Amino acid sequence: MLDVHAKIHQVKKTIKRDASETKLKPFDPIPPVAQMITEKTWLLCFDEFQVTDVADAMILKRLFTQLFTNGVVVVATSNRSPDNLYKNGLQRSNFIPFIQVLKDHCAIESLESGIDYRLKLGSGKDTKYFISGQDPEDAVDTIFKYLCSMENDTVRPKTLSFKGRNVTFKKTCGQIIDSSFEELCDRPLGASDYLEISQAFHTVIIRDVPLLNLRLKSQARRFITLIDTLYDNKIRVVISAAAAPNKLFVPEGDSEYTDEKRMLMDDLAISHGSDNHKSNIFTGEEELFAFDRTVSRLCEMQTKEYWEQWEQYK
8 A cells, every 4th residue: 555655645746736726626646546556457466455554444445446447356365354354443434335345346255274374384493583581682692793794794873764754773784784673663664664674674683572562552563564564575584572472462551542542533533432432543453463463474484494585585
């Protein structure tokens, strides 16, 4: 969806406004964006299709209706059936018509086998690149020094430009970044930023990943997005964490409304006590569901087979 949002922004910039107009005329950028996609491809394939963002949810029906009208074929896999997509999401009533669009144009097949092949691949394998327990820093330091010995560079800070924003990382060496959870997930970074990181580095070290609960819900969502992006781009990962992958996400915790949550509720006209205030954006349900996938990916990312893959993509 990053590409779609970029195209929407591009289309909007091309609109010429009449200076004499006192009121802007409504304009829907979705049809021209769908046409741009159609001109380049007739087949769209999605692996692990999911909807977690309210902005994506609100445009999917219009976008896919236009794509299907244009004759585009869609093939997708997902951990959720169409009826459960964006479950408990904000303003889901506006998303539900998209589910019917999928059912009208796609054949829905269940391929549930009960086997997570990423976990099966990682079982019994060396997991030295995910370090939990007491005092993991020495082990991570050793790995960093070994990796740096194969880079023709010195350890130094590096600044990346994210859509006009400069973000500095304190410790890099060639195409290796030695960072912390705070550096990568406390700052307001998103999928496009993590994509830039994956294009700048072939190995990402993430230190001090804490237990993730409702107090760290925004950070947990960023961590999930970060791992998804690194996995999709075959980036090698070294992690030190407070617990093993399958114990990192703890849904319990303080769920009191923060100022940030209250502002979001005000923006979306959600009142305390309404059905929408129980949305997964506040409960952590969506993150818990998505984190199952993150756990299996983290396990696969520790294997020798995965670490050797980046050679094919560099």
